[in-house]
Amino acid sequence: MIWLTWRQHRRQALVAALGLAALAAVLVPTGISMRNAFTDSGLARCLREVGSAEFLTGSTDCGSLADVFTTRYETATTFSMLLVFLPLLAGLFWGAPLVARELEHGTHRLVWTQGVSRMRWAWVKFGLIIAATTVVSAGYALLVSWWLEPLNDAGRGRLSELSFDVQGVVPVAYALFAVALGVFAGTVWQRVLPAMAAALAGFLVLRFVVLQQVRGHVLPALERTFPVIGGQRPNPSLGDWIFSVGIKNAAGEVVSSGQQIQCSPTVVGQPGGPCADFEPGAYNFQLYQPAGNFWPLQFIEAGLFTALAALLLFLAVWRIRSRLV
Amino acid sequence: MSTALEAHGLGKRFKRNWALKDCSLHVPAGRVAALVGPNGAGKSTLLNLAVGLLHPTEGELHVLGRSPYGDRDLLDRVGFVAQDTPLYPDFTVAELITMGARLSRRWDTPLARDRMERLGLPLDRRVETLSGGQRAQVALALALAKRPELLLLDEPVASLDPLARREFMQVLMGAVADGDTTVLLSSHLLGDLERVCDYLIVLQTAHVQLLGGVDELVSEHKALIGPRRQRADIAGVAAVIRESHTDKQTTLLVRTSGPIPDPAWTVHDVTLEDLVLAYLAQPAPGRPVLGVAK
Numbered sequence: 001m002i003w004l005t006w007r008q009h010r011r012q013a014l015v016a017a018l019g020l021a022a023l024a025a026v027l028v029p030t031g032i033s034m035r036n037a038f039t040d041s042g043l044a045r046c047l048r049e050v051g052s053a054e055f056l057t058g059s060t061d062c063g064s065l066a067d068v069f070t071t072r073y074e075t076a077t078t079f080s081m082l083l084v085f086l087p088l089l090a091g092l093f094w095g096a097p098l099v100a101r102e103l104e105h106g107t108h109r110l111v112w113t114q115g116v117s118r119m120r121w122a123w124v125k126f127g128l129i130i131a132a133t134t135v136v137s138a139g140y141a142l143l144v145s146w147w148l149e150p151l152n153d154a155g156r157g158r159l160s161e162l163s164f165d166v167q168g169v170v171p172v173a174y175a176l177f178a179v180a181l182g183v184f185a186g187t188v189w190q191r192v193l194p195a196m197a198a199a200l201a202g203f204l205v206l207r208f209v210v211l212q213q214v215r216g217h218v219l220p221a222l223e224r225t226f227p228v229i230g231g232q233r234p235n236p237s238l239g240d241w242i243f244s245v246g247i248k249n250a251a252g253e254v255v256s257s258g259q260q261i262q263c264s265p266t267v268v269g270q271p272g273g274p275c276a277d278f279e280p281g282a283y284n285f286q287l288y289q290p291a292g293n294f295w296p297l298q299f300i301e302a303g304l305f306t307a308l309a310a311l312l313l314f315l316a317v318w319r320i321r322s323r324l325v
Numbered sequence: 326m327s328t329a330l331e332a333h334g335l336g337k338r339f340k341r342n343w344a345l346k347d348c349s350l351h352v353p354a355g356r357v358a359a360l361v362g363p364n365g366a367g368k369s370t371l372l373n374l375a376v377g378l379l380h381p382t383e384g385e386l387h388v389l390g391r392s393p394y395g396d397r398d399l400l401d402r403v404g405f406v407a408q409d410t411p412l413y414p415d416f417t418v419a420e421l422i423t424m425g426a427r428l429s430r431r432w433d434t435p436l437a438r439d440r441m442e443r444l445g446l447p448l449d450r451r452v453e454t455l456s457g458g459q460r461a462q463v464a465l466a467l468a469l470a471k472r473p474e475l476l477l478l479d480e481p482v483a484s485l486d487p488l489a490r491r492e493f494m495q496v497l498m499g500a501v502a503d504g505d506t507t508v509l510l511s512s513h514l515l516g517d518l519e520r521v522c523d524y525l526i527v528l529q530t531a532h533v534q535l536l537g538g539v540d541e542l543v544s545e546h547k548a549l550i551g552p553r554r555q556r557a558d559i560a561g562v563a564a565v566i567r568e569s570h571t572d573k574q575t576t577l578l579v580r581t582s583g584p585i586p587d588p589a590w591t592v593h594d595v596t597l598e599d600l601v602l603a604y605l606a607q608p609a610p611g612r613p614v615l616g617v618a619k
Contacts, residue, residue, distance in 0.1 A: 112377075113378065115428050
């Protein structure tokens with residue numbers, strides 16, 4: 001059975017290995033040069049000096065250095081967003097054909113009548129594809145996590161949308177989910193193209209819903225406040241995921257949303273000045289998910305997608321045992 | 326005589342349609358049985374049930390004394406050539422043999438290689454480069470390499486040209502000539518099977534219409550020709566299968582229960598093909614009968 005699985009899918013395995021190698025060939029040199037630029041430009045040292053204090057008071061932040069750096073590597077950032085689709089490829093080209101191709105070509109009637117029960121066939125095939133998916137997607141996740149480190153530190157943060165999605169452990173869970181969805185769709189539609197279409201649609205819809213509607217609400221958001229008047233401002237390089245910002249008056253009512261204002265005490269009270277509209281006691285607020293919640297959020301979301309993958313595989317086995325008869 | 330395959334009240338429903346209904350039949354061991362019926366009559370369903378690919382909706386099915394669905398040990402004793410002879414197109418012939426060796430416990434690799442060699446098929450040929458006839462031969466060789474006690478073939482020659490059909494049937498008959506293997510093969514054309522089978526099952530619209538040894542069936546059915554008359558009970562006739570009338574003459578195809586004493590009838594032997602066609606022209610039991618003259 002293991003030999004047969006390898007013989008049937010060795011081309012897909014080879015393509016995946018080549019794809020991973022090609023990705024490494026792109027990411028490793030650019031990653032090294034990005035790290036060099038990160039150090040050589042002084043950004044690394046600057047960020048070290050600023051440290052992880054929540055608020056900064058002096059004039060030093062690394063904003064301008066970070067801007068130069070992120071502008072220079074804007075293409076890399078865009079490229080990393082495209083990598084978010086890699087797990088989908090596993091679902092389309094590994095998952096969907098696994099059962100659907102056999103059913104479409106009738107070869108299930110060859111292989112299920114040889115002397116191996118179809119349950120054993122299914123478990124061996126599913127086990128091997130899960131193992132292969134885990135290995136390949138872990139390689140991809142490690143590579144991209146390493147590659148994105150300087151961009152994360154430069155202020156983009158690991159929690160920002162589509163940055164969170166390509167590092168840590170979630171890429172493995174997405175890939176497992178995509179593969180399981182493809183396998184399950186194959187047992188329902190029993191032809192490769194419809195199974196691929198269903199896996200594509202299902203994957204994109206669920207990923208989008210979780211990204212937009214679930215992830216931000218899993219852990220409670222925190223509120224950070226700092227006065228309108230005064231020199232204290234939040235450290236921009238913490239990498240927090242900021243949902244909303246605004247200004248509240250002393251009574252805690254929102255008087256302005258979407259903006260943050262800081263005035264030095266010298267300009268307060270000047271008519272027509274930027275701070276003329278705000279009463280004393282007004283303060284800025286930020287609703288945010290702290291950067292420190294990166295790993296809890298990663299494990300929660302990875303757990304969700306892995307559980308869905310397990311459920312889909314059990315449903316696929318159930319369909320093979322009870323519905324394709 | 327032991328029974329290789331036995332069904333009682335067997336039925337299989339797909340969603341709302343019964344592909345096979347109330348099917349009772351048996352195939353004695355050692356026979357070469359032909360399963361004949363038009364497309365959609367339930368032949369593939371019966372064979373897929375027999376090899377455990379499908380689970381019966383109702384009734385009982387025993388293959389070599391066992392219930393086939395989910396019985397892995399039985400799979401080793403049954404060879405199956407599925408409809409359209411599915412094979413992995415990117416495998417070489419040698420890889421298909423390896424696959425069989427890895428999946429089946431009674432696999433005879435030298436036998437498989439020897440058969441391929443006799444067919445003139447190089448082991449390194451890919452399946453996708455084979456002709457339809459060669460593919461069918463490879464599928465047959467794979468089924469035979471299990472040294473099966475029961476060999477099931479689902480429309481093995483339906484897509485082959487006449488020459489390839491004859492070659493396929495020759496190889497099949499050569500392989501099972503020892504009589505240890507029971508063969509059940511289906512076709513929508515009797516002509517493909519007439520010369521090789523010694524047992525016949527006629528299926529139509531999910532029902533068994535006719536069942537029995539070819540020699541017995543041919544000898545107990547007769548064509549009667551006589552002057553035109555209304556059908557009445559005729560001594561020695563168990564059932565009238567088909568009747569046709571001209572102005573002066575009545576022709577009946579009947580199943581006899583003994584000699585026909587009435588001298589008004591001339592009695593002729595029938596061919597197997599006449600017999601099958603007559604049964605296929607009969608309405609299936611349980612279906613509304615339309616336009617039958619009383």
